[in-house]
Amino acid sequence: MGNKTVFYDKHLELGARMVEFGGWDMPVQYASIIEEHRTVRSSAGVFDVSHMGQIFVSGRQAVDFLQSVVPQDISKLKLLKAEYCQLTKNDGCLVDDLIIYRLLDEKFLVIANAANIQKDFNWLKDNINNFEVILENKSDEYSMLALQGQNASKIVEKLGISESEQPSFFTIKTFKLSNIEGYISRTGYTGEDGFEFIIKNEYAIELWDMIFKAGEQFGLKPIGLGARDTLRLETALMLYGNDLTEDTTPVEAGLKWSIPVDKISDYNGKDVIMNQIRNGVSKKLIGFEMTDRAIPRHEYDIYFNGHKTGVVTSGGYSPTLDKNIGMGYVETKDNITLDATIEIMVRNKLYKAKVVKRPFVAKRYKIS
Amino acid sequence: MIVPEGILCSKSHEYLLENGDSVYTVGLTDYAVEQLGDIVFVELPEVGTEYSKGEVFATVESVKAASEIYMPVGGKIVEVNEKIVETPEILNESPFEDGWLVKIESPDALAESGDLLEYSDYKEELE
Structure with a gap:
């Protein structure tokens, strides 16, 4: 239990x-x-x-500390605003993805994924170095x-x-x-x-x-x-454990939009991430919809022109579209673009799919 | 829901219903379809294929996951329910009537059905 x-x-x-x-x-x-x-x-x-975690970060150097652990520019996060962030390792890959809220000038609320609460808290603790900051896991x-x-x-x-x-x-x-x-x-x-x-x-x-x-x-x-x-x-929102893991970088995951290129402060994995933004990645996340009748699922193989090019990270039936859709990583060198035909291995048979834009269904946020 | 008289159920939740002349209907029990939740995809075998008892002959997928379906007894597929391929939710609505999976010809059904349970005993086992 x-x-x-x-x-x-x-x-x-x-x-x-x-x-x-x-x-x-x-x-x-x-x-x-x-x-x-x-x-x-x-x-x-x-x-x-x-089940999601609440970690509070406060203190005189709360900003400087958070700056050192996420690619996002926390110094620019306005009071009471939220930001979608990633907790990166030195290799640029992900410990977790997070929402960070600025509650006060020197107090932040970090929302962690359920399975990662203790891992994230330990990671933050291990990265305190000499920062004057208080970490509280109040999950x-x-x-x-x-x-x-x-x-x-x-x-x-x-x-x-x-x-x-x-x-x-x-x-x-x-x-x-x-x-x-x-x-x-x-x-x-x-x-x-x-x-x-x-x-x-x-x-x-x-x-x-x-x-x-x-x-x-x-x-x-x-x-x-x-x-x-x-x-x-x-709506192609990432699920940590499926689409994001300790072996994927935010750039590979198509999260480049969330990473400022002009952030001055250093952070874990900055060199890798900046290098990927400038020079490209060897694998990238794509979205696809099945054109053959089959449901793509987590960990099924993706084929292109007869060879394996990657793995499905999330997939299933879309009630809104009444189609079977999925996301997964493919090798960049295969140059798989929009509308390209790929194949998904389902129970030892290949089924055709078409690369489509993400999100599959438009987001309907009220952005005033 | 009317449960047909005389059905036999397997521990993996398939049912077997005798039609006469060694022909049997195979489907999923009401418990199985309820546990699966919304069924959105069904893959059925080709008519004429022969399977032995316990072999996977079909796949049923709910929103959450894919499940393999096993032959309750050995036999040859003589008919498949095309309607559920087009409209998988029939399986949820009517597992014992419109939502059957296949019909098989099984001369050995009697000999092979020793481990299958009558519906009332099957239900009791689930408690």
Whole structure:
């Protein structure tokens, strides 16, 4: 048995099927993955994401310290803004991918992937060197709920936070509703507009109930990890452990957009990453849709012109497109471009696929 | 859901239903399709192929994963359910009726079905 979030009994009451994920017992589905997926795309859904980690970084040199561990320019991160970041090693490959929020001038909240919380915390600790910084892993004290979908903003309004008071895209705020206080951010992992609530465990159940009451008229439903995966795959959001690993760099993963080339401070793996940005990479992430009838899955081989060129990192059925889609790494020297035909080895047979643009389904963030 | 009388179920959740003249319908139990969740892909064998008991003859994929389906007894495929290839969700909706997988000719079915369970015993085993 894995760790349990505060919502464990709630999930069981709601008839969820539980699975182990990253060391946690989490709901994979309540009724149907496809229905849950559609609920989020058409209205809104709530995800228990309490398995994710909350690491607080504070102190006089919090900025300098974070500058040394991620490729992003944390010195330019404005107060209450969020940034998509990577924790890189000296070889440029990834310890984890993260969201970093600037809570105060000298205080940051780092959101780590469930399976990597301890690894990330240890990594940060080992990289403190002489920086004057305090690291606190408060993952056990905090719960997290993601409210995602086109009706999310209306539900938050009904909850008592008016539209003008709501945080804008990739921003975080503190909130207070009756006796509940915590953070609310405009972030998520579905490609839809939406929010994440980061609250102390003691407030978690009450907030869940309040959100569902506010969402009743919008058909708000709880959503499991199964739909979380299909939603993020359609919008080509990276999953650490699949698309990102300790053997891939952010440049290979197509995350060049997130890395400033003018950052002055040094960070782990900077030479490798800058070299890859200037001179290219030997493998790169592509997106594809199957043209033959077959479902691509994690770790299936990718072929091009009769030879193996790479491996599928994520794949599956897309409920929105009613197509089978996937992402994977291919060798750059094969010069595989948009619309190229590749093949996926499924149960010892090759099936054709076409290279397509990522995301497969357009993101619908509300960027004001 | 009506469970057909006389079906026999395997531990790997396939069912076998006698049609007469050594012909049997093979499908997945209601428990199996519920556990799989939304089924989005079915791969069936070609008519005429022969399989022995326990051999993989089909693949069923849900949103989450691919599952191999095993022959509950040996036999020759005489008919496949093309409808579920086009519309895999029929498997979730009607595993015992419209959602059957294949029909097989199996002269040895009686001899090979000793380890299969009657539906009520199968359900009890799942408890």
